[in-house]
Each structure stands twice: as C-alpha cells, then as structure tokens.
Amino acid sequence: MKLSLGPIPYLWNREYVFDFYARVAEAPVAIVYLGETICSKRRALRLPDWLDIAGRLTAAGKEVVLSTLTLIEAESEVAYLRTIAENGSHAVEANDYAAVNMLEGAMPFVIGPHINVYNLRTLAVLAQAGAKRWVMPVELDRDTLAAIQEQRPAGLETEVIVFGRLPLSFSARCFTARAHNLSKDECNIRCADYPDGMRLHTREGASFLDLNGVQVLSARTYNLLNEIKTLAELKVDILRLIPQRQGMFEIIDALYSVLQGVMPPPVAADILAGCQPAGSCNGYWHGAPGMDQVNHA
Amino acid sequence: MELVCPAGSLPALKAAVDNGADAVYIGFRDGTNARNFPGLNFDFNEARTAVSYAHKGRARAFLAINTYPRPRQWGKWCDAVNRAAQLDVDALILSDPGLMDYCREKYPDLRLHLSVQGSATNHEAINYYVRHFGVQRVVLPRVLSLTQVRNVLKRVNVELEVFGFGSLCVMVEGRCTLSSYVTGDSPNSSGVCSPARAVKWEETSSGRCSRLNGVLIDVYAPGEPAGYPTLCKGRFEVGGHVYYAMEEPTSLNVLDILPDLYQAGVAAIKVEGRQRSPAYVAQITRVLREAIDACISSPEKFVPRASWVEQLDKIAEGRCHTLGAYSRPWQ
Numbered sequence: 001m002k003l004s005l006g007p008i009p010y011l012w013n014r015e016y017v018f019d020f021y022a023r024v025a026e027a028p029v030a031i032v033y034l035g036e037t038i039c040s041k042r043r044a045l046r047l048p049d050w051l052d053i054a055g056r057l058t059a060a061g062k063e064v065v066l067s068t069l070t071l072i073e074a075e076s077e078v079a080y081l082r083t084i085a086e087n088g089s090h091a092v093e094a095n096d097y098a099a100v101n102m103l104e105g106a107m108p109f110v111i112g113p114h115i116n117v118y119n120l121r122t123l124a125v126l127a128q129a130g131a132k133r134w135v136m137p138v139e140l141d142r143d144t145l146a147a148i149q150e151q152r153p154a155g156l157e158t159e160v161i162v163f164g165r166l167p168l169s170f171s172a173r174c175f176t177a178r179a180h181n182l183s184k185d186e187c188n189i190r191c192a193d194y195p196d197g198m199r200l201h202t203r204e205g206a207s208f209l210d211l212n213g214v215q216v217l218s219a220r221t222y223n224l225l226n227e228i229k230t231l232a233e234l235k236v237d238i239l240r241l242i243p244q245r246q247g248m249f250e251i252i253d254a255l256y257s258v259l260q261g262v263m264p265p266p267v268a269a270d271i272l273a274g275c276q277p278a279g280s281c282n283g284y285w286h287g288a289p290g291m292d293q294v295n296h297a
Numbered sequence: 298m299e300l301v302c303p304a305g306s307l308p309a310l311k312a313a314v315d316n317g318a319d320a321v322y323i324g325f326r327d328g329t330n331a332r333n334f335p336g337l338n339f340d341f342n343e344a345r346t347a348v349s350y351a352h353k354g355r356a357r358a359f360l361a362i363n364t365y366p367r368p369r370q371w372g373k374w375c376d377a378v379n380r381a382a383q384l385d386v387d388a389l390i391l392s393d394p395g396l397m398d399y400c401r402e403k404y405p406d407l408r409l410h411l412s413v414q415g416s417a418t419n420h421e422a423i424n425y426y427v428r429h430f431g432v433q434r435v436v437l438p439r440v441l442s443l444t445q446v447r448n449v450l451k452r453v454n455v456e457l458e459v460f461g462f463g464s465l466c467v468m469v470e471g472r473c474t475l476s477s478y479v480t481g482d483s484p485n486s487s488g489v490c491s492p493a494r495a496v497k498w499e500e501t502s503s504g505r506c507s508r509l510n511g512v513l514i515d516v517y518a519p520g521e522p523a524g525y526p527t528l529c530k531g532r533f534e535v536g537g538h539v540y541y542a543m544e545e546p547t548s549l550n551v552l553d554i555l556p557d558l559y560q561a562g563v564a565a566i567k568v569e570g571r572q573r574s575p576a577y578v579a580q581i582t583r584v585l586r587e588a589i590d591a592c593i594s595s596p597e598k599f600v601p602r603a604s605w606v607e608q609l610d611k612i613a614e615g616r617c618h619t620l621g622a623y624s625r626p627w628q
Contacts, residue, residue: 071469072419073445081421098421101428114472116416116485118365121395125429139474139483140367147368169473169529172440172622175543179535184628200542201534202513209475211535211542216468218478283481289510290478 001232001239003256004031004159007067007093008243009167010212011192014044020248021053025060027249028256031238032057033067033093035084037112039174039213040069040077041189047083054090067093070114071170071214091132100129108132113161114170118144120151127153135159135240138166138222141287142230149234157237162224163251163272164242165197165210165217166281166290175211184214195245199278207278220291221276225269227285228258247275298559298566300589301359301458302582305337305571310347312579314354317586321351322359322390324488324571328370329377330361331414332571333488341380348384357387363412364488365393375399382407388434391415392471397430410434410458414484416471420452427455434458436567438470443554443623447561456564461551462581463569464614465621467529467544475528480510491527498523507531524615548613549621552601555592577612584608 005024008017024032034050034057036042045053054064066084069077078098085092085102094100095112103109111134117123123134136145138161149158177187179198197210197217207219224231224239231239239259241251254271257263273280283292302318304310313321324330326338339347344360351358360381366374374396381389382404389407391397392414400407413436417423426432434456437446450457468475470484477483480495491509499506505517507526514531517523524530524546533542551558551566558566566589568581584605592599610616621627 070472071440072422073441075448078419078421096419096422097417097425098419101421101425104425116365116393116471118367118393118485119371119395120368121371121398122393123395125394125398139477139486143369144367166474166478168475168478169468171468171543172442172628173467173544174628179538179542183626185625198535203516203532203534203539204513205534206513208512208533216475216543284477287481289481290474291512 001228001236001259002030003028003252003259004238004240005029005033005252006161006164006240006242007033007035007037009038009215009217010195010197011039011042011044011189012195013192014049017045018053020243021057023249025057025062027252029062029241029252031063031065033065035067037067037070037095038215039191040074040080041187042191042213044192047080051087051089058090063091065091065093065110067112068095068099070095070112071172072096072098073172093135100126104129106130110159111135113137113167120148123148123156124153127156131156133157133159133238135161138168139284139290142227142234142285143287145236146234149236158235159238159240160224160231160236161222161242162227162231162239163255164222164244165219166222167215167217167242168209168290169216171214171216174214175216176213179211218281218291219278220281221278222282222284223272223276223280224282224285225255225258225265225272226296227282228265244275246277247271251275298563298589298593300582300585301565301567302578303463303568303571303573304347304578305332305334305573306575307339307343307347307350308575309571309573309578311350312575313582314351314356316579316582318356318582320357320359320387320565321347322361322571323347324361325377325380327373327377328364328488329374331363331412331484331488333364334572335493337572341384344384348386352385358385359388359390359410360384360386361390361412362396363390363392363414365414365485366396367486378403390436394426394430397426397432401430408433410436412436413438413460414471416469418469420449423449423453423455427453434564439466439549440469440622442625442628443557443561446558446563446623450562457562458565458567459551459558459563460549460569461566462585462609463549464527465544465547465549465619479512479528491525496526546615548609548615548618550606550609550613550618551620551623552588552605552609553620554623555588555601556596556599559592559596580608580612
C-alpha cells in the first residue's frame with residue numbers, strides 16, 4: 001500500500017506552504033494532492049503557484065493530483081475549476097459532479113471523498129466516465145468497503161483516509177467569519193489566523209468540532225493505524241493522510257515505517273497519539289458513531 | 298411556479314391537497330427516504346391510496362427514494378424503485394447516481410427529479426445528472442444566493458425547484474455527516490439527522506440540558522423555550538464566546554423574494570417538513586397558495602401580507618424566519 005497526502009484543508013500562509021511541500025518532496029508519500037478545496041476566496045496561492053509546486057514534486061518522483069473545490073456555487077468558481085480540469089499535465093481529483101462533468105472522457109480522474117460513492121453501481125457509472133481511483137467517503141465502514149472491494153471495477157484503485165481530522169460538512173456560510181461577527185463577503189480572510197481551524201467546544205468544555213471557514217471538521221483525529229492489516233487484506237491501494245500543522249512529517253514517517261515492517265505499530269501509535277490534540281476516533285470504520293473510539297478486545 | 302408540499306402521512310397529504318398544493322411528496326416507511334422517522338411515511342398500499350387522493354385533487358404525487366444505499370442495502374433500494382414504478386407517481390426523487398442508473402435502465406419512462414441530497418449547486422453538476430440520467434427537475438440545496446440561483450437558471454435546460462419554507466439546513470445537503478459523527482445515523486445513510494433515539498433531556502442546577510448521544514448540544518435557562526437538539530443549531534463555545542456557532546433555531550421563509558424567484562423562472566417552491574403534523578402542513582399550504590397566487594397575478598406589486606408572515610412565524614422553528622443563503626449577509 002502507498003501513502004498519499006490529501007490537500008491542505010486550512011489556509012496556511014504562502015511561505016509555509018512552499019516550505020511544507022519542499023519537505024513533502026523528501027518524505028515517503030507516493031501521491032500528493034494539491035490545491036484549495038474549501039473556499040474560493042483563499043488566494044494565497046494561485047494556480048501557477050500550485051503548478052510550480054506540482055512540478056517540483058513530480059521531479060522528486062511523486063504522483064501529483066490537483067484537487068478541486070467541494071462546494072461550487074459561483075460562475076467564477078466553475079471557470080477556475082475548468083482551468084484546473086484542462087491543465088493538461090496532472091491528474092485531477094473531482095470533489096463535485098461539476099468536475100466529473102468536465103473531466104468525463106477528457107482524462108482519467110480521481111473521485112474525491114466528497115463525492116458520495118456508497119455502492120458498486122455508482123462506482124461503475126463513475127469508472128465508465130473515466131475514474132481511475134476513488135477515495136472512500138468518510139462515513140463508510142469496513143463492511144461496506146469489503147463488499148465494494150469484492151466487485152470493484154477492473155483497474156480502479158481504492159484510497160482510504162487513515163489519519164487526520166475528518167471533513168464532516170460544508171456550508172454556504174463561513175463559520176470563521178461568523179465567529180468574528182463578519183459576513184462571508186467581508187470576512188477579511190480571518191481563517192488565515194487559524195492554521196488548524198477554530199476549536200468548537202461544548203458548553204461543558206469538551207472538544208467537539210473544528211471550524212474551518214465554510215467547512216466543519218471533527219476535533220478528534222481519525223486514526224486507522226490498528227487497521228492497516230485489514231486494509232491490506234481488503235486490497236486497498238492507497239492510505240491517505242490529511243495535512244495538519246502538528247507533527248505531519250513524524251506522522252508520515254511512522255506510518256511509512258509500519259507499512260515497511262520496520263516499526264512496531266505500538267511505537268507508531270505513541271508517535272501518532274502525540275499529534276492528536278483532542279484524542280482519536282475510528283467509529284465510522286466500525287459502523288459506529290464517527291466520534292467513537294472502538295478498541296479491539 | 299408550483300407549490301410542492303410535504304406529506305409524512307395520509308392526513309398530512311390530504312391537508313396539502315385540500316389546501317391547494319400543486320404537488321405532494323411522500324416516501325416509503327423505511328430508510329430509503331431522507332425523513333425516516335418513527336410513525337411516518339407510507340407502505341405500498343397507503344402510498345397507492347395517497348397517490349390516488351392527490352390525483353383526484355388534481356395534485357401531482359412525487360415519491361422520494363433519496364438516501365444512499367450501501368451494497369448490503371442495494372436490493373431493498375431497487376425494490377423500492379420497483380414498487381414506486383407500480384404506483385402511478387408523477388416523479389421519483391432520487392439522489393444516488395447508481396440508483397438513477399438502475400432506474401434509467403429499468404423504467405426509462407419514469408420521470409426523475411434530483412433530490413436536494415444530490416448536492417447539485419451549479420450548472421455543470423446539474424448537466425451531469427441531466428446528461429446521464431435524463432433528470433427533468435433538480436432540487437437546489439439551500440446554499441445559493443438569489444443571484445446564483447438566477448445564474449444557474451440561465452445555464453440549464455431543466456426545471457429547478459427551490460426550498461421556500463421550513464427548517465433550515467445550514468450545511469449543503471448530501472454533504473453533511475455531523476449527525477453520523479455523533480449518533481451513527483446521517484441523512485445520507487439512514488434518512489435522519491440528529492435522531493430522536495439519541496436525544497436526552499436533563500434537568501440540572503444550571504438549567505435544562507439537551508444531549509445527543511451524550512454530547513451537550515444546549516443548556517436552557519429556566520423559562521427559556523427549548524428547541525429540538527438538531528446538532529448544528531446548538532449553542533457552543535468558540536474563542537471564549539458561547540453562541541449559536543453554526544445556526545440559530547430558525548425557519549427558512551422566502552415570502553420576501555417570491556417575485557424574484559418567480560421572475561427568475563424557478564419551476565417550483567418546496568416546503569420542507571414531512572415530519573410535521575397535518576395542521577402544520579394545512580396552514581403553510583394555505584398561506585403559500587395565497588401568496589404564490591398573488592405573486593403570479595402581479596409580481597411587480599407583490600408585498601407579503603403581515604398576516605401571512607405572522608401565521609408562518611407562529612408555527613416556524615424558533616418562531617422566527619430567515620432568507621438563509623438566498624441573502625448574502627446570512628452567509
């Protein structure tokens with residue numbers, strides 16, 4: 001199984017992003033997803049910047065995929081999507097059927113986690129349209145994956161998110177702007193101040209969710225380290241990590257070492273535990289509430 | 298511009314039809330539809346009675362099969378489509394592309410509407426569904442501004458249905474798993490959001506607490522009206538402040554922009570609420586029938602009557618209303 005690094009969900013500053021991907025070029029991930037997937041108002045990096053980074057990562061031997069916006073409302077967003085779809089050099093991850101509509105028949109594409117593939121017939125329709133890979137939606141469980149893997153269309157790769165705070169929802173409303181009593185149109189790009197999102201607590205102080213502009217993420221970190229054997233048995237091709245500021249490269253190294261059989265999983269578990277500020281969860285994998293941590297007997 | 302009303306039961310359906318709905322929408326009594334609540338919806342024979350009542354009242358009947366089946370559920374969802382095809386329904390409301398593909402193959406003459414759960418928010422996505430499955434109407438998620446609705450309408454060759462009244466989903470429908478994160482059940486998977494089985498109320502010294510599978514959603518001071526703990530409408534703490542971090546308990550109400558929607562070419566106004574009582578459905582249908590008729594007869598002079606607004610607010614979630622995403626400042 002290969003490791004992939006998903007798109008950065010947060011708005012990080014330009015220099016940090018370039019430095020981050022310079023380190024990614026040296027890190028043991030095989031596939032890197034690049035681009036802004038949350039909000040079109042975030043323009044710290046423009047498409048030429050992403051293509052610049054894509055070129056460097058390709059030169060470093062990585063497979064680069066340009067990821068696309070999830071919630072597409074404005075004409076300008078459709079137009080930007082088209083320039084990505086027609087980039088001509090890199091594969092594209094579709095997170096909305098708008099992207100599927102543009103990519104169908106034009107070039108092979110990746111079905112991102114925000115396209116609802118819940119069954120084989122949907123997967124077959126998308127494979128027919130030219131999908132080469134699908135990323136399992138976050139709320140799906142092991143048994144569903146097993147059933148899909150048994151009959152997945154020939155040649156289609158399967159990618160599963162195994163580490164990171166989970167993308168749970170999207171809205172027309174910007175929750176970061178709202179937290180500052182600003183409207184989205186006058187948001188002043190306040191999300192740039194929260195490189196790991198704004199933590200939302202319950203009124204009794206429990207870490208619950210993270211607000212990231214128009215996106216809501218889980219506060220707990222999804223962690224399938226203990227399921228790597230099962231993922232391999234299910235013939236999953238790629239394991240995806242969701243970028244975060246804290247310990248990203250230690251996380252990548254630990255998971256890679258486990259895949260190589262050179263680090264015992266309990267050692268990796270300790271490293272990952274230090275990078276999960278609100279604890280971990282794996283409920284979705286077990287068909288339980290997503291926030292639950294289900295431990296094996 | 299049609300008025301499309303919800304019916305979670307035969308009495309609610311009769312209330313809608315008798316009070317002037319142009320169309321009603323229903324679902325089977327199981328997880329195949331996005332209002333899978335205990336005691337609601339229709340078995341096959343009840344659905345047959347419902348469709349026939351609607352048709353006698355010159356209303357169209359739509360049936361929603363708008364959750365996303367997993368492999369182990371696939372047969373049951375196909376069976377729901379098969380049963381629906383034997384009813385004389387005027388359209389199926391679907392969201393799963395696999396199921397639409399099945400429908401296209403087996404029942405090419407059946408009219409398909411794309412459910413709001415299909416998350417189509419732009420003309421390219423809409424065109425995908427039209428091109429592949431011959432969808433004839435798309436229900437827009439509650440995320441577009443009025444300007445964006447107009448722009449989409451200019452670029453598609455399909456009817457658009459928009460939400461006009463009812464509980465407000467603050468997230469993009471079909472792309473929200475907050476409920477399953479907390480409870481294991483989501484609209485996509487189980488046809489429910491913040492399910493009642495997971496709700497617990499507690500009286501404490503600080504007030505009345507509502508919890509969803511143990512997660513504290515809100516605390517109400519003595520005398521403060523308490524709402525259903527839909528998890529995106531709770532009060533939480535962010536940056537040291539306690540407030541409705543995602544959305545207040547409030548209802549969507551488009552009376553203020555009805556002429557704009559009409560002149561833009563919107564085909565239908567949808568009312569949310571198959572979980573609501575027949576009395577609720579009757580009242581909303583009556584008010585919106587009057588309002589839509591007034592709007593169509595003279596859109597330039599249309600002004601929402603105070604009595605309409607008052608009647609709707611009385612039964613609205615949170616007893617107040619908003620234009621939601623149609624209005625940019627809300628976003």
